[in-house]
Amino acid sequence: MIPQGVQVFVALDPVDLRCSFDRLSGIATDQIGYEARSGALFVFYGRRRDALKILFFDGSGMCIFYKRLDKGVFRLPDAPTDGARHVEVEDGLLETLLDGVPVVASKRARAPRLH
Numbered sequence: 373m374i375p376q377g378v379q380v381f382v383a384l385d386p387v388d389l390r391c392s393f394d395r396l397s398g399i400a401t402d403q404i405g406y407e408a409r410s411g412a413l414f415v416f417y418g419r420r421r422d423a424l425k426i427l428f429f430d431g432s433g434m435c436i437f438y439k440r441l442d443k444g445v446f447r448l449p450d451a452p453t454d455g456a457r458h459v460e461v462e463d464g465l466l467e468t469l470l471d472g473v474p475v476v477a478s479k480r481a482r483a484p485r486l487h
Contacts (some may be wrong), residue, residue: 379412389418406456421445
């Protein structure tokens with residue numbers, strides 16, 4: 373279960389999933405601009421998009437969650453602007469992403485259309 377209200381950053385450039393704690397922490401700092409121990413969740417995916425790693429700090433140490441799909445690929449959010457290297461998504465959308473459902477990042481929710 374993902375803690376409610378936590379910041380979730382999805383890196384938009386694929387990474388070598390052989391990377392572990394130190395390298396992923398460096399990517400979080402360089403590509404996303406946050407320290408890995410900030411309390412945020414950092415989502416990284418591989419070149420084939422069939423696997424991803426989530427780096428996070430649980431208060432006593434760094435943790436990595438690793439998921440590889442049996443079939444299909446993860447559908448990651450589009451870049452909010454040209455040249456963006458990461459996107460922030462709401463905590464609830466991360467669970468959707470992990471289920472393999474396409475995720476759309478937006479700055480605010482859209483009101484339902486009534487017809």
